[in-house]
Amino acid sequence: MKPPLLDILTPSSLAEALSLLSEHGDEARPLAGGQSLVPLLNFRMSRPAILIDLNQIADLAYIKDAGDYIAIGAMTRERSIEDSDLVRKEAPLLQEATTQIAHLPIRNRGTIGGSLANADPAAEYPAVVLALECELVVQSVRGERRIKAAAFFEDVLTTALEPDELLTEIIVPKAPSGSSSAFVEIARRHGDFALAGIAAQITFANSAPTDVRLAVCGAGTTASRLTAAEEIIQRDGVGPEAIKAASEAAASAVDPMSDLHASADYRRRLTGVMIGQAVEKAAQRAGVIS
C-alpha cells in the first residue's frame, strides 16, 4: 500500500497553483488535507503523476464576515469551521454538520474545499451547501466562475470542476432571522460517513415555515434537495402529520445504493426517519414546537 512514484509541487500562491494546474492538466491532482486523496493514492486507485500541494498557500484558509454572507477559503480546515464563532452564529447548520464529520484528527487536516471537490455522496458538506444555497467560487488561469451549489455536484465523486480549476472559496449566505436549522445523521459507527443525513434549514414567520430547505446525503449518487418534503412542510407546517408525510415523501424521493453497510431500502427508510428528526429539531430550536 504505497503510492507509485510521483512529484509533489508546492506553490506558495494561488496564481502559481493555477498555472501549474493549467500546465499539467489531467496529470496533476491538487492536494488539500489529504484525508480522502492519500488513501486513494496508497491503494493506487488514483495515480496522478504530480500532486499540487495547496497547503503552502496561506491565503486560501480563512473565514471572513462579508456582510450578507460568510466567505470561507477552500483550504480552511474542518476543525476551524467547527470552532468558528462566526460560523456558529451566522451559519449554525454548517457548524453542526462539521462536528459530525469523521473524528477530530481527521477534521484537523481535512478541508472544506477538499470535501466539496471530492463530492462523496455521503459527505456532510455537499448537503449543507445545498441547503444553505451557497455559491462555490472556482478559479483557473482562464478566470473565475461562481457555481451555485445546486449545479456543482454531478455524480459520485464528480463535480462541475474542470481539470484546470481549483475551488477557492465558499460563499455561505448568513441564516436569515427567524430561521432555524438542524443536521442529523445516522452511521453504523460514530464518525463514519452517513448512511443517511439530513441538513434542514427552515425559516419561520409567526411559527409557520416560510422557507424550507431539506437536503440529504448518503442516499443517492450525490447529495440532493428533497423538494417534495420541503413543499409539504412549507404547506402543512411542522405538526406530526406533516412531518410524517414529509418523511414518507423523502423516503420515496431518494434513490440510494446498496452496499455492505446498508441496503437501499434501509437507507431510504433512514432518510425518512432523519427528515422527521431534523425537522423536529429545527422546529424545537425555533421554539415552534416543544
Added chain:
Amino acid sequence: MADTMPSYIGRSVVRREDNRLLKGAGTFVGDMKLEGMVHVAIVRSQQAHARINSVDLEAARNADGVVLALAGAELKDVLPPISGMQVAAPKGWRDGMDPHIDIPDQTLVPYDKLRYVGEPYALVVAGDRYMAEDAAELIEGDFDPLPPIASAEAALDAEALVHDHLPGNIAATLHAKKGEGEAALEAAPHRLKRRYYHHRYAAMPMECRGVVAEYDSRTDSITVWSSTQVVHWVRREVANALDMPEERVRVVAPDVGGGFGGKGHVYPEDILIAYLAKRLDRPVKWLEDRHEHLLNAAHSRDNLFDIEVGYDDDGRISVVKNYFLVDSGAYSPVGAAIAGNSIAHFMGPYDIPHYEADCKVMMTNRTPNAPYRGAGRPEVAFAMERSIDLIANELGLDPAEVRFRNMIQPEQMPYAVGLPYRDGVMIEYDSGDYPEALRKALDGIGGLDEFRSRQKAALAEGRYLGLGLGCYVEGTGIGPFEGATVKIDSSGKVMVATGACPQGQGHETAFAQVAADIWNVPIEDVVVTLADTSHVTMGYGTIASRSAVTASGAIKDSSDKVKEKVFAIAANVLEASESDLELRNGSVGVKGVPEMSMTLKEVARAALPGWIHQRPEGIEAGLEGTAYYEPPTVTWAYAANAAIVEIDAQTGVVKIENYVEVHDAGTLINPGIADGQVRGGLVQGIGGGLFEELFYDEHGQLMTGSFMDYLLPTASDIPPINVIHTETPSPRNSFGFKGLGEGGAIAPPVVIANAVCDALKSFGAELNSTPVRAEQILNIIDAGVAAAE
C-alpha cells in the same frame, strides 16, 4: 518463607513496559533498520480459486531497484511446505474424539493453484518497499479460474475440491459423546431445534504482522525478528525449512502491538523472509500492510451449528446434540484445535447428562481460519446461550432462572464433564461458584426484578429495553509445556527468561511479580527476558490464555532447582543447617537471627566455578536452572455476563446501556492487568457482535479489504463496562492461577443477541446469527408488526 517483603502477587504493580511503550520508545519489527536491508512486496491472489499456468516475472526483474523476483515455481523444490499439524493432537484426545484428521500442508508460495483471495503467488525484493510494490505491479499471472467454494455448507457437496486429496472438502471430522444422546432426546418432554451461524471476523492488532531476518555467513546462523506469539514455533519451522540446526536459528519477537491469536502460528512469510535473507546474504524486511492483513492474516470464527436440545417442563436440559461445520478456509494452521475447543466448551457451566457432538472442519476458498481470542468458545457460547433463552421463552420462564436451574452447583466441584480435553485429559472443572457469578452479574445491572419492572414501564412508553445474559467456562493454562530459565549471576539480580511471547499483556511486569515473590526480592531486582529463543532452549509461546499459568509454573520449577543450590551454598558459608535458612529481602539468612545472612549476590559469588568458590561437596557451580513445566491439565476460568440494551424502533440501532462481566481467573497476579485483559476482550466481542465482519461474496471474493468496510469499534461505540473479578484459586497449581487472556471476547455476541431478542420479545424476535445489525432488527420489527395486524 519469611514474610519480610510484601507479596507482589495480587497487587496492581505499574507495568514496567509502559515506560517505553507510552513514550513511543518501543521497538517493533517496523522500527528495525539494518545496514543493507532490502524490502519485500508480496503479490497476492485476487481470485478465490484458480489454476496457475504461468507467472511472468520478466518485467519486474528489470524494474528499478529490484534485487530478486520469484514465483512459486522457483521455490517449490527449495522450500518444503509448512506442516498442517503445527499443533499436536495427543492420544487421549484422539481416543475420545474418534477423529479423522487430514489437515493439508501449506505450500509457502503455491505454484499449481491459488486457493484464496490474498494467497501469495510471487514476491519481489527491492531497495525499498515503494520500488518493490512498483515492480510487483508488473508481475502477470496466467490463471484459469476454478469454481469457487465460497462457504462450508457449499463445500460439503461441491464438485470442486480445494485440495485434490480431500474428498468432500473435509479436513477433519470429530465426534464426542457423553451418555446416550439419542435415547435422551427421545425421552425429553420438549425439544428445541435450531440453526445458528457465528460469522467470520478476526484479530485486528494495531500492529500488523512483520518479519526481518539477517543471516550471518561467518557462523552460518540466522536471526529472525517476527511479530509473533510463538518464537519457538517459528524457530522450529525456519530450521526445518532451511535445514539448519535450531541452535543456529534465533527468533525474537520485539515489542508486539497485539496478537490475539492471529499471530499464534507460523506463517509462510516467517520462513520466506528468513530464506531470502540467507539466499541474498543481506537483511530482508517484510511488513504486512492493513490490506494484506485483512486478506491474509488468519481469519476466525465462521461456524454453522445445527443444534437439538431436550428439556423438561422446568427447563432442565437433559441432552444437547451439536452438529457443526467449521469454515476453515483454504488451510487450517492449527489443525482441528478450534473445533476441539468448540466441542469441549459447548455445555459451559451447565450440568447436562447427555451430549453428542459431530463436527466437520471444511476446506473452502476463504482465508485460513486460526484461533482468535476465544478460539472456538464464542461460537459455542452463542449456540448454547441462545438455546437457553429460547427454552426460557418456550416455557415462559426468565432466562436467568433457566440458567440457575441448569448450573453446576459449587458443591459438585470438582465436576467431571465426561469428555476429553484437547490435552488428552478427561475434563474436570476444578473450582468455582457459577451461580454466584450470575447473581453478581445481575446485581451489577441493578437487579433482575428491578430491571424487569423498568423494562415493563419502558415498554408502556413504547421504548424497548432488553436484558442479555451469557455465561461460559474456559479451559486455560493449556500445555503441553512452557520453559523457563532462572539465573542469579554475581550482580545478585534474579534473571528470568521464559518462552512466553507477550503482545501487550504486561508479562514483563507480571512475571517479575511472580519471581519477586518466589525469591522474596524487591521487584526491581528481577530482570525478565521474553520472546527470544536464545534465552530459553525450549518454549511454547503465548496463545490460548496460557502464559500466567504455564510460564509461572516454569519460573517456579526452575527457581526451585536454583534455590536448592542457594540454600546448600549459604548453609555452607553461614555454617548453618539448610532447614534453618530462609529467603528474606534479597538475602538468605538464619531464621530468627537477623545478623546471620548473606545476600544473593554473595551467594552467587560463592557459587562461581574456580579457585575461590565456597560450594559444599557435590554442588555444581553456577546458579542457573531450567525447567519445563508440563501442567497436569487445564484450569477452568469462568464468567457471567449481563447487559442492558435499548433498541431504537425507528432505526433498529442497538444502544448498549451497561455491560457487566463477572470474571473468575483464580488468584490474580496483577488486578490492573487482569482488568485490562477482560475489558479488551469485551471490546473485541462487542466489535464482533455489532460491527466486525469479514464478508465474502458468492465468488469467494473478500469484500472487506480495508477499514472503510471492516468496521472496528472505536471508543465512541463502547458502552460503560463494569468488570467484577472474583478469585477462586485453582487447586491445579501452587499459585491458584487460571488464565484470562481470552475470556472477555467470548460472550458479547450472544449477550447482545439475547438482549435484543429480549427487548423485542413482543415481536417474536429471534436472532440466531451474528453480527447483529440494525437493518436486521428493523426487519424483525416490521415482521412482528405485520404479524400482529
